[in-house]
Amino acid sequence: MPTHIQLATDLLRNAAKFFNDVGAQNPDLADQMSTNAAAFDRVALLLETDPTGEFVEPEKAPE
Structure with a gap:
């Protein structure tokens, strides 16, 4: 039976x-979808490596 962390990841x-x-199926959305995928993969990695850690938001780039 998977743990909550395993299920979430x-x-x-x-x-x-x-x-x-x-x-991959819609080139007009490829950049945004890639960004979304990377964010979800990153959060999955954070859960696996430090499940009780606190999220620190990265510095926002100057506009």
Whole structure:
């Protein structure tokens, strides 16, 4: 039986795959879908490596 963390990371990685698949089928959305997929993959990695850690938002780039 998977743990909550395993379930969450599987869901996040499946969502990332979905975004990548949508981007591959629709070039107009490819950049945005790639960004979305990377975010979901990153959160899955954070959950796996530090499940009780606090999220620190990256510095925003100057406009």
